[in-house]
Amino acid sequence: MNIVFHKRVGFGLVAVTVAVAVALGAVAWAAFTPVTFASREENFEIPKGTWARRMAGNKVEILPTRVFLTLGIRDVLLLKNLDDVPQIFGPTLMMPGQTFRLPFEVASSYQFACTAHASGQMTVVVDEQPDTPWRRLVWRTRRIFRVVA
Amino acid sequence: MLLSMTAQATDADALKAGVFNPPREAPDFSVRGSDGAVLTLSQYRGKVVVLGFGYTSCPNVCPVTLAVLAQAHRKLGALGAQVQVIYLTVDPERDSVERLKQYLAAFDPTFMGGTGTAAQMAAVRASYGVTAEKVGTGSDYAVAHSSYMYLITREGKLRALMPFGHKPDDYVHDISMLLN
Numbered sequence: 337m338n339i340v341f342h343k344r345v346g347f348g349l350v351a352v353t354v355a356v357a358v359a360l361g362a363v364a365w366a367a368f369t370p371v372t373f374a375s376r377e378e379n380f381e382i383p384k385g386t387w388a389r390r391m392a393g394n395k396v397e398i399l400p401t402r403v404f405l406t407l408g409i410r411d412v413l414l415l416k417n418l419d420d421v422p423q424i425f426g427p428t429l430m431m432p433g434q435t436f437r438l439p440f441e442v443a444s445s446y447q448f449a450c451t452a453h454a455s456g457q458m459t460v461v462v463d464e465q466p467d468t469p470w471r472r473l474v475w476r477t478r479r480i481f482r483v484v485a
Numbered sequence: 486m487l488l489s490m491t492a493q494a495t496d497a498d499a500l501k502a503g504v505f506n507p508p509r510e511a512p513d514f515s516v517r518g519s520d521g522a523v524l525t526l527s528q529y530r531g532k533v534v535v536l537g538f539g540y541t542s543c544p545n546v547c548p549v550t551l552a553v554l555a556q557a558h559r560k561l562g563a564l565g566a567q568v569q570v571i572y573l574t575v576d577p578e579r580d581s582v583e584r585l586k587q588y589l590a591a592f593d594p595t596f597m598g599g600t601g602t603a604a605q606m607a608a609v610r611a612s613y614g615v616t617a618e619k620v621g622t623g624s625d626y627a628v629a630h631s632s633y634m635y636l637i638t639r640e641g642k643l644r645a646l647m648p649f650g651h652k653p654d655d656y657v658h659d660i661s662m663l664l665n
Binding site: 422424428429430431433434435436437438439441442446449 | 500501503504505506507509613614615616633635643646648650651
């Protein structure tokens with residue numbers, strides 16, 4: 337009985353130790369591995385026929401209502417209007433076939449009017465550059481929650 | 486052609502402002518200038534035009550933007566002569582020619598204001614996608630409006646859009662690039 341108990345306790349301790357080690361490893365990785373992207377541009381396209389579908393009464397959501405960018409690594413919004421009609425983005429018109437490339441240099445939350453959205457609004461959230469272990473940890477944790485949400 | 490495309494890509498990569506590609510023709514307009522004469526965009530062909538929309542009673546965004554532009558204009562030195570700042574009112578009801586002239590001169594005497602009838606100014610705003618909405622009632626109303634500045638090339642192309650909050654050096658940087 338005692339041998340079985342000790343074996344169970346021993347196994348439990350090993351399991352907890354391994355779990356703690358894995359968790360610490362994950363935290364260390366999240367804190368110390370630099371955040372990188374292949375490109376600094378976050379690309380979005382307004383597909384052909386978007387306006388027509390909306391006019392026909394269809395609820396069309398082709399762009400996220402919130403876009404998340406990060407200074408220094410992914411801080412450029414690139415929009416391409418492939419639709420047949422001009423689309424309003426922010427304070428201006430994007431002509432059919434036109435691309436609008438908007439770099440950000442200040443971390444903040446930016447509101448844009450956008451006719452490609454059913455709500456007519458788009459928010460671009462620009463986060464600080466994750467250039468310290470703590471910021472990288474916060475950035476990665478926040479990203480997990482944003483994906484889940 | 487290839488050279489032009491490369492130049493355009495480099496340009497797009499380097500400007501601090503939001504960049505349109507390909508740039509479209511900036512919509513022309515004909516309103517009353519703050520000098521009392523007819524003001525058109527096309528009369529400034531050959532210069533880089535920095536075009537903005539605002540109003541003289543604006544409590545925060547317009548004065549900040551105009552102060553930044555005035556500083557940028559000074560920093561440009563001799564190149565400043567090849568740049569024209571145009572500020573079109575979103576409040577033609579209150580912004581007379583005289584008021585615009587006096588207001589803009591406080592920032593930089595070379596800045597040109599533009600006003601007209603409500604319908605005229607609304608048409609200009611629509612052609613650029615600019616929004617302006619009256620907030621409040623009585624004579625003390627405000628106007629919520631787009632706060633971006635349009636950068637228009639010497640050839641009259643709407644090349645870029647500078648969001649509110651940029652520093653004078655960013656304007657100097659982008660205007661210098663467009664001049665070159």
